[in-house]
Amino acid sequence: MYHALKNYPLNDKTGFIIGSQTPWVEVFALLNGAKEITTLEYQRIKINGTDKVRYMHPIDFAKNWETYKDGFDFAISFSSIEHSGLGRYGDPIDPIGDLREVWKTLCVLKKGGWYNC
Template identity: 60%
Template sequence: MECPSTQMLLIIAMCISTLAVIYRSRQGRPPELTVKTALGNVTYNELDECVFHRSNFKLRAALHPLPLLDFIRKQTCEQIFADWLRIAASSSKFGIAPKTMPIKLKKKFLMYGYSVLIELYRDQHAVESPKDWTQIPEWMKLEEDQLRSIVAYRDQSMAVVHALKEYPPKNKRGLVIGSEKPWVEVLALRAGAEEITTVEYQKLTIHGTDRVKYIHPMELAQMWREYEGKFDFAIAFSSIEHSGLG
């Protein structure tokens, strides 16, 4: 006797479900994401326990190429700027950049044995070199296909262009952290930003526009309350990662 069409569909569906269960059981659990370290390939859960937690971070998600972390105990703005000023003051005692890693900090710097130490010494101690920025008005007039000629890292820097298109800063006030030439500032202004404040160790004198301001990092850290809530966005490109050991 031939099965009705509805019964036939149910039978087919049950067969497909059974095959899917068998397939998944044979495949087993997906492999846990691992990362290569000085101690071999380890899971992010191991790093969370042995490294992240010891540095006041916790693992939110094991992702590739970088994990998603969060603070265990979040610091206040007051604590962050106070710590920064304390560290900046203590580092001023060095006439030249130290050649050896402080023994008491070695474990933290090397992520408690999970990171590799490679010896390479450079003295990039900041030397006063005031700069005059006169190029902003000219760069504001460039065609879009000419922007690669002003950015610092050619193709890599175009990520800033794409980010500003994805998250347009129209009529917003922004902070640029570290800037030898005003290419980031110009890109932000061209994308609609109302005003940019640049944080830079070298003294900047800005010509041709009143929409770009300058402040020294020490001044910002000391006067942070005056700037609290004044910025809608911040941009840093190849700057913050050069602080300390880089």
């Protein structure tokens, strides 16, 4: 992740991070200039010392996804989307669940947005 972010500066960009039990990806994004980050996670997270990271439950995000359509410059998922469709977290079994999550993520990225998963 360190090298990926070094090759894609996030200066003044807004993004979202999918699945972040420990917000280390958010810290990397902030250190690389991100203006604002929305983190989608089932459990509330908080980073002390900044108001640039906001938490959102994935179900709330899904219900209001049109509000965010074409709204983010970048998205990052680390060890999250590949679990979609396996039924491990109560989700339905879906052989292409991970691909569906990628397609959904692309809907909320601006044209030319960057996605690291």
